[in-house]
Amino acid sequence: MIETRQTTVPVPQDIQEDLQSALFLSTRPPRPSPLASSMVFGWRALLKIKYVPEQMFDVTIFPVMFTLMFTYLFGGALAGSTSDYLQFLLPGILVQTVVFLTVYTGFGLNTDITKGIFDRVRTLPIWRPSALVGALLGDAMRYTIASIIVIGLGLLLGYRPPGGPAGVLLAVLLMLTFAFSMSWIWTMLGLILRTPNSVMGVSMTILFPLTFASNIFVDPQTMPPWLASFVDVNPITILVTAMRGLINGNAAGSEILLALLVSGGFLAIFAPLTMHFYHHKK
Amino acid sequence: MPGSQTELAVETRALVKVFGQNRAVDGVDLEMPCGTVYGLLGPNGAGKTTTIRMLSTLLQPDGGTARVLGYDVVRQADAVRSRMSLTGQFASADEDLTGQENLVMLARLWGFSRMQARSRAEELLHAFHLEDAARRQVKNYSGGMRRRLDIAASIIITPELLFLDEPTAGLDPRSRNQVWSIVRALLAEGTTVLLTTQYLEEADQLCERIAVIDRGRVIAEGTGGELKESVGKGTLLVRLRRPEHRPRAQEILQRVLSDVTLHQLLDPAALSARLNHTERVAEALAALQQAGIAVTEFSLGRPSLDEVFLALTGQPAEEKTTEGEINH
Numbered sequence: 001m002i003e004t005r006q007t008t009v010p011v012p013q014d015i016q017e018d019l020q021s022a023l024f025l026s027t028r029p030p031r032p033s034p035l036a037s038s039m040v041f042g043w044r045a046l047l048k049i050k051y052v053p054e055q056m057f058d059v060t061i062f063p064v065m066f067t068l069m070f071t072y073l074f075g076g077a078l079a080g081s082t083s084d085y086l087q088f089l090l091p092g093i094l095v096q097t098v099v100f101l102t103v104y105t106g107f108g109l110n111t112d113i114t115k116g117i118f119d120r121v122r123t124l125p126i127w128r129p130s131a132l133v134g135a136l137l138g139d140a141m142r143y144t145i146a147s148i149i150v151i152g153l154g155l156l157l158g159y160r161p162p163g164g165p166a167g168v169l170l171a172v173l174l175m176l177t178f179a180f181s182m183s184w185i186w187t188m189l190g191l192i193l194r195t196p197n198s199v200m201g202v203s204m205t206i207l208f209p210l211t212f213a214s215n216i217f218v219d220p221q222t223m224p225p226w227l228a229s230f231v232d233v234n235p236i237t238i239l240v241t242a243m244r245g246l247i248n249g250n251a252a253g254s255e256i257l258l259a260l261l262v263s264g265g266f267l268a269i270f271a272p273l274t275m276h277f278y279h280h281k282k
Numbered sequence: 283m284p285g286s287q288t289e290l291a292v293e294t295r296a297l298v299k300v301f302g303q304n305r306a307v308d309g310v311d312l313e314m315p316c317g318t319v320y321g322l323l324g325p326n327g328a329g330k331t332t333t334i335r336m337l338s339t340l341l342q343p344d345g346g347t348a349r350v351l352g353y354d355v356v357r358q359a360d361a362v363r364s365r366m367s368l369t370g371q372f373a374s375a376d377e378d379l380t381g382q383e384n385l386v387m388l389a390r391l392w393g394f395s396r397m398q399a400r401s402r403a404e405e406l407l408h409a410f411h412l413e414d415a416a417r418r419q420v421k422n423y424s425g426g427m428r429r430r431l432d433i434a435a436s437i438i439i440t441p442e443l444l445f446l447d448e449p450t451a452g453l454d455p456r457s458r459n460q461v462w463s464i465v466r467a468l469l470a471e472g473t474t475v476l477l478t479t480q481y482l483e484e485a486d487q488l489c490e491r492i493a494v495i496d497r498g499r500v501i502a503e504g505t506g507g508e509l510k511e512s513v514g515k516g517t518l519l520v521r522l523r524r525p526e527h528r529p530r531a532q533e534i535l536q537r538v539l540s541d542v543t544l545h546q547l548l549d550p551a552a553l554s555a556r557l558n559h560t561e562r563v564a565e566a567l568a569a570l571q572q573a574g575i576a577v578t579e580f581s582l583g584r585p586s587l588d589e590v591f592l593a594l595t596g597q598p599a600e601e602k603t604t605e606g607e608i609n610h
């Protein structure tokens with residue numbers, strides 16, 4: 001009787017020994033805190049900048065393009081002179097730039113999902129939102145860079161913030177809070193839509209009317225009443241109003257409070273929805 | 283352990299997952315003991331990945347229950363997560379980062395400090411022979427290197443239970459052997475392994491017990507030996523010098539061996555016979571010789587899992603191993 005078993009190539013002894021010793025773990029570290037695990041994902045986002053520097057294109061070129069284009073295209077027509085217009089536009093263009101950057105959050109999340117990276121992350125015993133919170137922290141970094149570029153360029157072009165540096169700083173902080181909260185809309189879309197490109201498409205479809213039908217470019221008083229009434233309740237308008245106030249040094253507490261409430265609203269609705277879809281993702 | 287029942291690593295009851303109209307997992311019952319390598323064997327679309335994704339808390343079952351290491355996968359998902367690890371069917375490393383960065387990131391997520399995470403990553407890279415590639419982006423890794431990195435990423439904390447979804451699909455024999463030796467080393471360290479495979483040979487080589495799954499159902503369960511027993515005592519393979527002798531040889535074998543099932547193989551000069559008893563084999567060969575039919579090769583072996591699959595499903599397994607299937 002002949003019985004041939006399939007041959008197994010013998011494994012060199014040293015491989016086995018290295019493996020055995022690597023497998024033998026004497027200590028098991030404690031579970032990381034929510035902040036610690038979120039920071040790890042933030043670190044990952046920063047590492048990505050190192051390897052995919054092209055992604056910094058949109059945080060550097062976009063802001064410059066937007067600021068120059070709108071100032072010189074519309075400035076003369078809308079405000080009589082480009083320097084007057086810049087004085088009005090700058091807080092708004094800051095918002096426009098950063099709000100458009102937030103959609104990359106959903107895009108990036110969806111890319112991670114399609115590539116299977118989140119499968120591993122979702123089997124880890126960590127605070128569940130950390131992957132998303134961490135990614136958003138990394139994004140906040142990008143928003144900050146874009147803000148610095150817009151403000152720096154504005155100063156070069158002759159913009160002067162009436163409220164001084166403190167006003168600008170507070171306005172940027174308010175905007176980062178708003179952007180962080182609003183990003184949860186895109187993370188939700190990133191989880192429910194199938195491809196990164198569809199996330200991009202849907203997000204842009206929402207953002208274009210939201211940013212243009214706002215007080216970023218023109219004073220709503222020049223608009224027909226039906227449009228002006230939409231513009232008045234547009235969250236972007238609420239943010240821009242509060243930021244103009246801070247930057248111009250004449251902010252009303254109620255305007256700032258309203259902007260914070262809108263941010264809180266986004267967070268309260270879309271963060272739980274995002275986590276629901278994250279948990280039940282197929 | 284006093285007072286505790288037999289330890290089960292995985293226990294499912296009537297587990298179901300439905301995608302639209304498709305019952306991807308359709309009532310799976312599994313009982314997998316701790317301290318073994320257990321195989322889920324089945325063709326494409328059988329429901330292996332879906333089952334593993336439910337067990338590793340990535341998917342919510344639509345029916346039935348599943349317990350992993352005694353914890354319910356839905357209600358005690360966190361307890362399950364801290365004790366098991368999954369190496370999915372498709373790579374889960376971040377392609378833009380290096381192998382080292384991927385491991386450091388995961389080690390940090392398991393709670394290691396920055397320093398500890400680095401040294402744990404180095405240790406694993408060394409053990410998995412990825413040191414040279416440690417500082418290259420994963421997108422430049424070969425299939426075998428990715429697999430090893432993926433497995434390394436799953437054992438940053440030695441898990442009590444490791445799920446490996448088709449760990450050797452698409453690997454060359456050398457890389458496949460490396461993966462096998464990793465599985466054996468893990469077992470030796472006390473990790474229970476549940477692996478899925480389409481390779482019958484692999485399940486036979488590695489797994490103590492095997493569940494054969496097809497269209498979302500377990501159609502057979504047992505040791506490789508038991509599964510083989512269930513389809514007869516063995517297989518006789520005969521290769522003739524001249525293909526035109528095959529019909530006559532088939533007649534003779536049928537007559538002498540009586541109670542057998544004969545198959546004509548793809549090779550036009552080869553025949554295989556599934557035997558219920560092996561006593562008459564010598565007689566059959568003598569009869570062929572007397573009839574002037576030259577035999578260039580023959581072998582007698584236990585049935586392969588391939589034949590088990592054929593017998594159970596009426597279809598051959600879709601994917602076959604490229605080696606070692608005829609030489610029984």
Ligand SMILES: Nc1ncnc2c1ncn2[C@@H]1O[C@H](COP(=O)(O)OP(=O)(O)OP(=O)(O)O)[C@@H](O)[C@H]1O
Nearest residue numbers: 282301304306324325326327328329330331332333
């Ligand atoms: N997310 C999903 N949505 C819809 N259908 C799915 C999904 N995942 C799997 N299926 C379907 O469920 C069935 C089982 O798929 P599964 O991936 O579990 O098979 P498998 O045994 O792992 O196959 P393979 O060997 O090809 O990996 C298939 O018919 C598949 O098309």
Ligand SMILES: [Mg+2]
Nearest residue numbers: 330331332371
């Ligand atoms: Mg699969």
